[in-house]
Amino acid sequence: MKRTSSLFTNRSFLIGAVITLIVALTAGLSFIWTPYSVSALDIVAKLKPSSPAHWMGTDHFGRDILSMIMVGSRASIFVALVSVAIGAGIGIPLGLWAAARGGIVDEMLMRFNDLVFAFPALLSAVMITAIFGPGAINAIIAIGIFNIPVFARVARGAALSLWVREFVLAARAIGKSEGRITLDHILPNMANILIIQGTIQFSLGILAEAGLSYVGLGAQPPTPSWGRMLFEAQTMIGLAPHMALFPGLAIVATVLGLNLLGDGLRDVLDPKLRHMR
Amino acid sequence: MNIWKSCLFGAALALLTSTASFAAKTDLVLGIVLEPPHLDPTAGAAAAIDEIVYANIFEGLTRIGPKGDVLPALAESWAQSEDGKTYTFKLHKDVKFQDGTAFDAEDVKFSLERPRSDKSTNAQKGLFAAIDKVEILDPLSVKVTLKQPNGDFLYNMAWGDAVIVAPESADTNKDKPVGTGPFKLDNWAKGSQIVITKNPNYWGTPATLEKATFRIIPDPAAATAALLAGDVQAFPVFPSYETIAQFQADPRFKVVIGSTEGETVMGLNNKKPPFDNPKVRQAIAHAIDRKTVIDGAMFGFGTPIGSFFPPHHAAYLDLTTQTAYDPELAKKLLTEAGHPDGFKTTLKLPPPTYARRGGEIIAAELSEIGIEAEIIPVEWAQWLDQVFKNKDYDMTIVSHTEPNDLNIFSRDDYYFNYDSAPFKELIKQIEATSDGPKRTELYQQAQKLLATDEPAIFLFQLPKTGIWDSKIEGLWENGPIQANDLTAVKWTD
Numbered sequence: 012m013k014r015t016s017s018l019f020t021n022r023s024f025l026i027g028a029v030i031t032l033i034v035a036l037t038a039g040l041s042f043i044w045t046p047y048s049v050s051a052l053d054i055v056a057k058l059k060p061s062s063p064a065h066w067m068g069t070d071h072f073g074r075d076i077l078s079m080i081m082v083g084s085r086a087s088i089f090v091a092l093v094s095v096a097i098g099a100g101i102g103i104p105l106g107l108w109a110a111a112r113g114g115i116v117d118e119m120l121m122r123f124n125d126l127v128f129a130f131p132a133l134l135s136a137v138m139i140t141a142i143f144g145p146g147a148i149n150a151i152i153a154i155g156i157f158n159i160p161v162f163a164r165v166a167r168g169a170a171l172s173l174w175v176r177e178f179v180l181a182a183r184a185i186g187k188s189e190g191r192i193t194l195d196h197i198l199p200n201m202a203n204i205l206i207i208q209g210t211i212q213f214s215l216g217i218l219a220e221a222g223l224s225y226v227g228l229g230a231q232p233p234t235p236s237w238g239r240m241l242f243e244a245q246t247m248i249g250l251a252p253h254m255a256l257f258p259g260l261a262i263v264a265t266v267l268g269l270n271l272l273g274d275g276l277r278d279v280l281d282p283k284l285r286h287m288r
Numbered sequence: 289m290n291i292w293k294s295c296l297f298g299a300a301l302a303l304l305t306s307t308a309s310f311a312a313k314t315d316l317v318l319g320i321v322l323e324p325p326h327l328d329p330t331a332g333a334a335a336a337i338d339e340i341v342y343a344n345i346f347e348g349l350t351r352i353g354p355k356g357d358v359l360p361a362l363a364e365s366w367a368q369s370e371d372g373k374t375y376t377f378k379l380h381k382d383v384k385f386q387d388g389t390a391f392d393a394e395d396v397k398f399s400l401e402r403p404r405s406d407k408s409t410n411a412q413k414g415l416f417a418a419i420d421k422v423e424i425l426d427p428l429s430v431k432v433t434l435k436q437p438n439g440d441f442l443y444n445m446a447w448g449d450a451v452i453v454a455p456e457s458a459d460t461n462k463d464k465p466v467g468t469g470p471f472k473l474d475n476w477a478k479g480s481q482i483v484i485t486k487n488p489n490y491w492g493t494p495a496t497l498e499k500a501t502f503r504i505i506p507d508p509a510a511a512t513a514a515l516l517a518g519d520v521q522a523f524p525v526f527p528s529y530e531t532i533a534q535f536q537a538d539p540r541f542k543v544v545i546g547s548t549e550g551e552t553v554m555g556l557n558n559k560k561p562p563f564d565n566p567k568v569r570q571a572i573a574h575a576i577d578r579k580t581v582i583d584g585a586m587f588g589f590g591t592p593i594g595s596f597f598p599p600h601h602a603a604y605l606d607l608t609t610q611t612a613y614d615p616e617l618a619k620k621l622l623t624e625a626g627h628p629d630g631f632k633t634t635l636k637l638p639p640p641t642y643a644r645r646g647g648e649i650i651a652a653e654l655s656e657i658g659i660e661a662e663i664i665p666v667e668w669a670q671w672l673d674q675v676f677k678n679k680d681y682d683m684t685i686v687s688h689t690e691p692n693d694l695n696i697f698s699r700d701d702y703y704f705n706y707d708s709a710p711f712k713e714l715i716k717q718i719e720a721t722s723d724g725p726k727r728t729e730l731y732q733q734a735q736k737l738l739a740t741d742e743p744a745i746f747l748f749q750l751p752k753t754g755i756w757d758s759k760i761e762g763l764w765e766n767g768p769i770q771a772n773d774l775t776a777v778k779w780t781d
Contacts, residue, residue, distance in 0.1 A: 054649070233652065
């Protein structure tokens, strides 16, 4: 269990894991409890700064910002999680297939990949939501589509390097099919790389969701979302800086946490990198 | 640069700017939110056109003054016949268009006949509908005969859509506007600014300003920053209600909250169930607290209204108590209408702050009585297409900023889908009645009818939130018409 112990001595991994855990727990907690209701408006108590009653103050409708950040984390996590699942669920099999078959299949899949990859992801996501209408589901699809080539490329690269290894050759020699070998030998040996990529894409998904909802294409009101909280804070930054500060910090902390987690995982799980240090 | 050098440089700069301010400034930069699509007020409904050209570049026979009254413009005076059907206008003499061509009765006849032709692209053809014929008596007198007496005729002729244009330049006014006004177009940097300069050959009292720049700033945060930095010295309709308090506390600025013709309403699709039931509409009206909406969406700026009429008008009736906030009554009405548990519906919101923020508040208030309104934000183009044109909506929020527009509720194909014979009859009578107590009486009947029928939920009157440098004088306090009349604007030192 050398790997596990080195995980817990890796500082990035530890910090990242703690932050990610806190965010995940907060999101979970928001389903059963928030300090205040996020749908009840209290205009009289609008734009109040931090206080013991409202730790992060209130917004322009008098809603409690802490409660909104808690509930908003659901949208962020949900969108990021499902879009990573879409990207991984389609991208990884495509990458594995390309690596296993090679030749024309590989060529076609990878060129198609390049095509999707060539579009700036966020801009295309804006386009997709503009055509199909704003909303969390369309944001998921948009971000998910652009996760596909990322996973496909990583899976293909890792799989190709495994296909020439002795144990794979041995498996071929005893007559295992390409599909069997991929499932039995290739996939398990590249799981760590995919997990690392998953955490990175997850943090990018959080950012993309915030970006889309900032421009009004993410989850629609009254569902709270971090990006829209930032947008609404924009004109009030002189009056109530806390309205921008806290959702901003929430995004920064979550993305930082996930990136640290990914970095830590890579340091520990990727042997090549360990040698480079 | 060392520190001494930069100090010297700063001192020199300060000296330079202070000497420059000894003479009163004659140029002004104004902020506007929307860029006009073009500059021909006779070929487009966009208010942004009039905000630049009205009274500055183009003039009509009459014009609307700062208080909403009808004043003479190109017509020096007029006489109305006994039967109220003919108006004889006496025109100012020695008036020239900005391209040097002379203005006379021919131009008036042309300008009043053009919008009535089939090819006309005028957005307000209704203004001219009453005209039967236009005759030239001599180069400085025009006789206009109406089909029937029309109490609004002189007012209608003061609209931006009824300005006098020359046959020579009428077709190119979109890009090269040529009017008779005290300013002429200097240049238009699309997407950035429109510059107008003083017309040296103006027939009337010349403007004090030599140059005025309209800078287009759609973003409310940028509008605040531009004013604070002095890049823009006046924002006649400031878009960021939340920062107004900051300017009120700053002696460098004057904050002038006036009235406009903008009745902000939540339009209901009157033909679509359950909104075809007046009880449902009344229930919704009682479920909405106008004060909360004004405080939350407008930061307290706005006057609650109970019907479709501007509070500054002499014939205004305050009917807000008739649909006062009363969730209990709302619930009762909803039960009587057969929806004890409420219903699901949608609320389409165009981009302005009053709609987006107001919609969120209203949706929260409606959920208290069981009506679950899904919020659908739409862009203006979508709103015009889906809501205004195709009536594909349940509820929507929009401000009706045209003056004198009570008659929209009598239009057959209007987006409210409201069809009321008594109301149509009232509007017909109003149009045939000249100003006076009879007309006031009719106006009030119409207001009462709307407040009872509640074809739309009447929310508040949009304020004119003007902010400008405290040394500027002469900008309009109220917005009786969408215009930035700069003829009387000057710097005081």
